[in-house]
Amino acid sequence: MLKRIHHTAIICSDYEVSKQFYIQTLGLKVVAENYRAHRDSYKLDLALPDGGQIELFSFPNAPKRPDTPEAQGLRHLAFVVDSVEDSKRELESKGIDVEPIRVDEYTGRAFTFFKDPDGLPLELYQEHQQDD
Structure with missing residues (x-):
């Protein structure tokens, strides 16, 4: 459906x-x-x-969003990228604070978070599993 x-x-x-x-x-x-x-x-x-x-x-x-990702409702919005490392570097070059890169324990894919101007959590998620 x-x-x-x-x-x-x-x-x-x-x-x-x-x-x-x-x-x-x-x-x-x-x-x-x-x-x-x-x-x-x-x-x-x-x-x-x-x-x-x-x-x-x-x-x-408009009322403010609850400030924790664990609040009910949309937790975060994730975008697929070719390279989390490259995307993180590009965002940081534009003055955006980006969290350290982590690896999903279930998929082995890299991911990280940053925020939009209103503090909405946005995620960068590696399209393919990183090579070891």
Whole structure:
């Protein structure tokens, strides 16, 4: 029945800062950008290379997200990359704090975490298992 995730929706606190982060820092492509005056809200559709999308929303006075990944709800958003090490280095060169690289004890694949401007945990996950 289900084939893949079509999109993930994110509500940000500062639209321009988050827009720049997802476009300039992460390199996502703009599909559409709309301002909905009746809601005083922007909706920005961003394309991932595999066809999936992120919908970036702004809403006035949106409540803050619980600050721990163990809170109920979305725990984190993970992106597949060719090389976690190379991606980590690229993000750090852009001033993004990235956690040390770890290896998944079950899959043997490298992964690490960083945060978007609102503190949403984002993960880089190695596409293929690292060679020993």
